[in-house]
Amino acid sequence: MFTILTGAQFGDEGKGKIIDLLAQNYDLVVRFQGGDNAGHTVVVGGKKYKLHLVPSGALYEKRLLVGPGVVLNPRVLWGEIQSLESEGIKLDLGIDAKTSIIMPYHIELDALREKARTEKIGTTNRGIGFAYVDKFAREEVQMEDLTDRTLLEKKLEEIAPAKEKAIADMGGDPTVVRYAPFIDEYLEIGKRLKDRVTDVSREINIALSEEQSVLAEGAQGAFLDVIHGTQKFVTSSFTTAGSACANLGVGPVMVDNVVGVIKAYITRVGEGPMPTELKDEIGESMRERGAEFGTTTGRPRRCGWFDAVLGLKSIYLNGYTELALTKLDVLSGLEEIKICVGYDLDGEKIGYPPESTVQLAKCKPIYESMPSWTEDITTAEIYEDLPQKARDYVERLEDLLGVDISAVSVGPGREQTIFRDEEEEL
Ligand code: GDP
Ligand code: IMO
Ligand code: MG
Numbered sequence: 001m002f003t004i005l006t007g008a009q010f011g012d013e014g015k016g017k018i019i020d021l022l023a024q025n026y027d028l029v030v031r032f033q034g035g036d037n038a039g040h041t042v043v044v045g046g047k048k049y050k051l052h053l054v055p056s057g058a059l060y061e062k063r064l065l066v067g068p069g070v071v072l073n074p075r076v077l078w079g080e081i082q083s084l085e086s087e088g089i090k091l092d093l094g095i096d097a098k099t100s101i102i103m104p105y106h107i108e109l110d111a112l113r114e115k116a117r118t119e120k121i122g123t124t125n126r127g128i129g130f131a132y133v134d135k136f137a138r139e140e141v142q143m144e145d146l147t148d149r150t151l152l153e154k155k156l157e158e159i160a161p162a163k164e165k166a167i168a169d170m171g172g173d174p175t176v177v178r179y180a181p182f183i184d185e186y187l188e189i190g191k192r193l194k195d196r197v198t199d200v201s202r203e204i205n206i207a208l209s210e211e212q213s214v215l216a217e218g219a220q221g222a223f224l225d226v227i228h229g230t231q232k233f234v235t236s237s238f239t240t241a242g243s244a245c246a247n248l249g250v251g252p253v254m255v256d257n258v259v260g261v262i263k264a265y266i267t268r269v270g271e272g273p274m275p276t277e278l279k280d281e282i283g284e285s286m287r288e289r290g291a292e293f294g295t296t297t298g299r300p301r302r303c304g305w306f307d308a309v310l311g312l313k314s315i316y317l318n319g320y321t322e323l324a325l326t327k328l329d330v331l332s333g334l335e336e337i338k339i340c341v342g343y344d345l346d347g348e349k350i351g352y353p354p355e356s357t358v359q360l361a362k363c364k365p366i367y368e369s370m371p372s373w374t375e376d377i378t379t380a381e382i383y384e385d386l387p388q389k390a391r392d393y394v395e396r397l398e399d400l401l402g403v404d405i406s407a408v409s410v411g412p413g414r415e416q417t418i419f420r421d422e423e424e425e426l
Helices: 015-023 075-088 105-114 128-136 143-147 149-169 179-196 200-209 244-247 281-289 309-319 357-362 388-401
Strands: 004-008 028-031 040-044 048-053 063-067 092-096 214-217 256-261 266-268 303-305 322-326 335-345 347-348 364-371 407-409 417-419
Touching: 004 309, 015 214, 015 256, 015 322, 015 407, 015 417, 028 200, 028 357, 063 200, 075 417, 092 179, 092 200, 105 128, 105 149, 105 244, 143 149, 143 179, 149 179, 200 214, 200 322, 281 303, 303 417, 309 335, 309 388, 322 357, 335 388, 364 388, 388 407
Parallel strands: 004 214, 004 256, 028 063, 028 214, 063 092, 256 322, 322 407
Antiparallel strands: 040 048, 266 303, 335 347, 335 364, 407 417
């Protein structure tokens, strides 16, 4: 069985929690894009794990893979491995030989570029965009290069002059490119990771042919996709479900399920349009109650009502077979709950987002209102435990999106999840 799971909004939908939960039923859990800009939270037994690169199946000690479409900061990965292993978690982790390496100069370039922008993107400053630029420019350092000084030095010899010039032109310090302690540190990490270097496509295809199950873990979300998102306010990778096959080297006919993780409201961290953003006390209350602060950067997330117009596009982009709705508990006790069911664009009512980001920024949400519930739902175990009004909300979203919501999350804990059909857990 091959399942792809992606974020259906602007990231931080609760993918880490859902992946962790699903991982118990899979043999392999695989990251296919992005890098340590991702922050996936897993809460087990009250303990919180923030994962940036290690796939969120770590707590079930599954075979974990980092695919060649990921951009990998080896320091962050090494730190994460050490921190998990110090907790007694055994990691069976493989990294593709072709995985692109985020070098210190990528981070420098990210910071310099963002500083120079008059209209900021609000990147996570992890060097993501510049690492992907190098992949497409065919000037990347790959995982394999870190395992052999000669390979790395040969690559750097060719790459370094252009990088140094770019950094100097932007007013930065070009010595970062060939700074020997950094190179030595990267090679040292490469040596420690050498035994974990693998061929991810081969592993997955063999696993699938042997009837094992594979769960592909998306990072970010649909509207941060570099093609289909809200350019320029996006990340630099392909975040939708189709990208999993291309990035992992698995044929599209192998896919069995596509799970979308979607929050019961919407959040965004960084700049860019978000039509239902609430800049008032309701938005503030969502941020407080939902603890909406970035897992990677700690920045406050912008909060707003559920946007079913964007939701519909996300379903088109990903072809979801089912949805996991998260953070329903955060809406308990509000006076009313609004759902954006259309946009007003220059006086015209539309039900699908305009393709242009500039036009999207002009859209004014058209809402329908639903009554809220006052009960605390964080201990609900089965769907029938939810108050009728909460179930009405879930079912209204299902109607608007036209995809089954098969799981409802009512708290950060692994156990705080309701499967609508216990027989068929996602
Ligand atoms: P990801 O990037 O999609 O994995 O999401 P993050 O981990 O960045 O952010 C989601 C946050 O919401 C984390 O702090 C989770 O522990 C938390 N969370 C996930 N599901 C729920 C839920 O149903 N209710 C509440 N209150 N918190 C949740
Ligand atoms: P997870 O996987 C939310 C946002 C950044 C910025 C834009 C570009 O935890 O859902 P980048 O550093 O990627 O060049 O930044 O994308 N962003 C995320 N927002 N969740 C994420 O990951 C994100 N990864 C990047 O805030 O707006
Ligand atoms: Mg996150």
